[in-house]
Structures are given as C-alpha cells and as structure tokens.
Amino acid sequence: MKKIKGRMDESILVCVYYGPNGERLIRRGHKLAQIMNCPLYVLTVDQKAYDEFDAEKSGYIERWEELCNELDVDEFIVRDNERSSVKAIKEVAHNLNITQLVIGQSPQNRWEEITKGSFVNVLLREMTFIDIHIVSIDRTLKSEDDTMYEKGVRGFLQEDGDTYKLRFTRSNDCLYEGIFYKEIGTDFNNGVFKFVSKKGKTCQLHITEDTVTAKMEEPPNIK
Template structure:
C-alpha cells in the first residue's frame, strides 16, 4: 500500500530507455515527486512485444520494476508492441496519468530522436503544451569507488587519422561532445571521456590526449557486491 499523496494536482512521469541511466532517472524522479508530494509514474516504450525482448532488455525491465516498488512509485508502465511514435505514447500516458511534469534523460532523448528525426521536445510541446519537460544531461561524475578522477569538465573529441584527439575548444571538426574526467596525479590528459554515441552513454579511455577506440570502459562498481 503506497502512502497517499497530498498534491494530486501535480504528477510526475519519468521516461526511461534501456541503459545505465534508467535507474538514475527513476531515483531523480522519486526525489522530485517527494518534494511535490505527488504521484510518480515510470514509462518505457518498445516496438517489440515483451516476450520477444532479448535477455538484456528483460533484465532492465525487471530491475526497473523492482526499483519502482522500492521508491514507492504509483505505477510502472511498459508500452510494448507499440507501433506509434514514441512522443505520441508519452503524451497519451501523460494525459491519462494527469502528469504535469515529464523527466527524460539526454540519452533517451537522443535515442528516440534517431527514430523520429525531429526534436522529441518540440514534438511533445506540440502535443502537451502545458506540461513541464525536464531533460537530464549526462552527469558530471563517474561512480568510481576509488575516486581517482577530478570533477568532469566539458571537452570534445576530434577525428585524427584512425584515432580521436581530446580538445577543449569547440570547432566544426568536432566529432563528439562530452565530459572529460582527468586522473589525479598526472601531468598529461589521461583519464575517461564520457560521451553519447548512437543514443547510449559510453566511457572511453583517454591516454595522453588520444582515444584509440570508442569502447566502453566499465568504471562502475559491481552491483552484486554492494550489499
């Protein structure tokens, strides 16, 4: 039994997509919902039926459902086998749940914009103009238990032959924009560069200003060892 919310004139809808940011968005949404003392709903959309989802996607959904109960969300909504545009589904759900605020991550927005070929923010504002939209950017931190990195700063990757060079000034030659986390105790630009590629967040290794490959480096602690 969930605690009865006082402010039913407000409602929060968190839109998540597969990847590590889903949990962060749910927790962020939970904090905001508690501040407003209003209902919290969590939504994810997939074009495939649930029973056709691969193991990774099924794992995410199971994890999100568990977290939804943990934060006392008022509902976890999976819209599977959905052929309509994602923004239409979000707008419909927002109306049904009387949501006044919508939260989505930068990677979620980027992933769905690849499908719609248009800004999902603009499309949603046309559908539901009186709802507040919150786009949560890539965080300026890395969950590293050893705290070996300085606070992240805005940086860019520029293509250089078969590699990428880390730079701190935006030019038209820039291939990727992101956040650079420099290792403590080094005079060179060694560390981690956090970027969005094909709608997914990647953390790639930087060695003396150079990134040789856009391969994700796992910097997060093993969740199975947190208990």
C-alpha cells in the same frame, strides 16, 4: 497500502530507455515527487513486443521495476509494440493526468531526437499544460576509486581460447552485448565492460588491452 499523496493536482511521469542512465532519471523524478508530495510514474516505450526483448533489455526492466518498488513509485509502465514513442507518452500522460514530464538528454539512447531539439518540440506541441524537465546525462563514468572513463560505447564479448575478447563488431561468435567504458588517458582498450547475463544479472568485467582480466561471474552459455 501506498501512502496517499498530499497534492493530487500534480503528477510526474519519468520516461526511461535502456542504458545506465535510466536509474538516475528515476531517482531524479523521485526527488521531484517528494518535494511536490505527488504521485510518480515511470514509463518505458519500445517498438518491439515484450516477448522479443533480449537479455539486456529484460535486465534493465527488471532493475527499474525493483527500484520503483524500493522508491514506492505509484506505477511502472512498459509500453511495447509502439510505433511512436511520442504517441505512447501522450496517451499515458493523458490517462494519468500528468503535469510534469521528466526525460533524459543523451545521444546514447533511442530518444535521439532530443539531442536535435525536435523530440522536445514535438512533445511541447502534443502535450500542452505539461512541464517538461530535460535532465542532462553525464557522458563519463566514475568508479569508486576515482578512475574516470570515457562515454560508453557498444561492444561485444567473444570467446578466445581460455579467455574472452572485447570486440566492437557483431558476429555469430559474440556471446554478450554490452557497454564498454574506456579509461581516460590510455591508448589501449583498457576499461570496464558492463552487460546483462542470460539470467538477467548485471555483470561488470575489467578489460586490459581488449582482454577480460577478471573472472566472469557467470560462465557463458553458448547453446
């Protein structure tokens, strides 16, 4: 049984999209909810139907749901088959009596209007009496050994003999789609490739000059 929140006149909605920044937004919203001692909800919106989500999207949703359970979030909401993200957010906010909205500012996600300011302006027009918190997202990735990486870019993993090569163009030979983080200060494609396996498991591979140099945690299934 969930603990009854102290302030029911306030409620927070965190909007996340696919990518490594979703977890950070959820944790930010959770900290805000703890300070205000109020209900917390997490929402993700997609134009596709849920059963059409690929392995990467399904993996992110699974991880976010686990995190929401871990942080005792009141509800994790998936709105699929939506033509308008603003309309979906507005409906959820209205139904849950939301007073605080948390969104991320990053050019890598589908909330791309945020970077131009138009998305926020639409939200402000559509949802009065709601405070909107725009969280700036770091464009670099830092590893445990303090190695710094550039902003992640979309990449693909392709089988090449006994190993696997990093590619930046989709083809029928690509096994996985993910995000490549290039090491800062190198002229070659050295860095880290992150993707979600067909079993929904998040995997991380080290790349040296376009080639995977670490053993894959799960053998690719190309059937």
